[in-house]
Amino acid sequence: MDTDLFLVIGVVLGVLAIPSLLGAYSEGRPPRAASIMVLIAGTLILLAVTNHPSGYAINDVPEAFVRVFGRYVN
Structure with a gap:
């Protein structure tokens, strides 16, 4: 697998999770989808850095x- 691709996808997902987090907090609902996106982004970035x-x-x-x-x- 390509570590550069993992890194890029992880960073893009992490950036895309920020508006979702802010929207969920401002509306008073739990940020479930944003939390999953942050978890996936962090995993991809960690995978890229370690490999x-x-x-x-x-x-x-x-x-x-x-x-x-x-x-x-x-």
Whole structure:
């Protein structure tokens, strides 16, 4: 499996979970769907970091996005 892809999907899911969390809290309902998204995002990011041979630094994240989008757009 591709660790860059895991990292990118995890980051995107994590970002998409933020509005869902805020909406659930503002309406006074439990954030079930957002919690599941955060859990999946965290698992994917952890999987990517532990399976990448040298790990990821913060500076490597934009490069991973470019590699993944470049691979699937071309």
